[in-house]
Amino acid sequence: MTVSPTEGRNGVVIVGSVTADVTTFSQRLPARGETILGDHFTLMLGGKGANQAVAAGRAGARTSFVGCVGDDLFHDLVVDGLTEAGVDLTHLRTVPGPTGVAHIRVDASAQNDIVMVPLANAELNTDQIDAALDALAPTTSVLLTQLETPSALTAHITARGRELGFTVILDPAPAAPLPAEVWADIDIVTPNETEASVLSGIEVTDAATAEQAGRWFLDHGVGAAVITLAAQGSCVVTAEGATLVPPLPVDAVDTTAAGDAYAGYLGAALANGASLTEAVRLATAAGALTVTKQGASPSLPVRADVDAFLASRV
16 A cells, blocks of 8 residues: 655644653552652653654654643643644644643563543544644645544544545554444554454454454455554555564663554655555654653654664664
8 A cells, every 4th residue: 555645745644632741660560559669750742642743743744733732731841842843733722721641650671551641632622623634634645543532533533534535544542442434434553462452353462363353454444454563563454465564673661652653653654655564664663763762752763763773774
């Protein structure tokens, strides 16, 4: 699959969540009811939507973000972080009350768990989405969305994207059941093995079971499935067949936002006319570099570093 943007229509729009990420780092995660001492703490821009917008912006794509931020003390943290990455904030709406918050805990093995409280993100609505997509359609070819926004909006986002001629990419995280009709409006779905298992009912453990799950998505109307398998790479499933794009091993420090780097770079590459397999390789490199640094948005790499990393692995 290759996205062929018309002249001037090579931007990416991300509809999604934005949070202030409160992250603690410790040698291990506490047991239920236990208090432990940690090693480090950060407060940074986060949220799957905002992280993917930052990644797409750092990938060099013309990037717009559609979402809601509160009018609290985290407002400037959000605006400054997105602006630094070159993201157009015309369609970021400030609403009364607190900005979304994510509490992230990271242990010494780089694994994490997250509690995300939507807050301002719950104010995203169909009028805001329609106005943004109508305005961006002439210059934008790829629409990327996730499942941290209200679930009732997913069908609306994807249907409007299809109607306006976007290539619609769904990162189905956190995994949640979707109405059956949504799948037909999605060009590319990008679950990890856990999300693919939850959504398809097929336990995904390797490339063979990832291909089976990918076929489930295609059978339900999706154009292509890209199932990420961590250290096993990515399984790309299309009507033409399945391809395993190999991983790029690194020493992981913090896996937070690796999937968002992957999604943002995938969208940016497709908006610039790359084939799906080419875009997945670029996304794989971006995700690999992300896990070598702590934090969410600060760990998202710039395009020059991703290109250099890929060149070093040839």
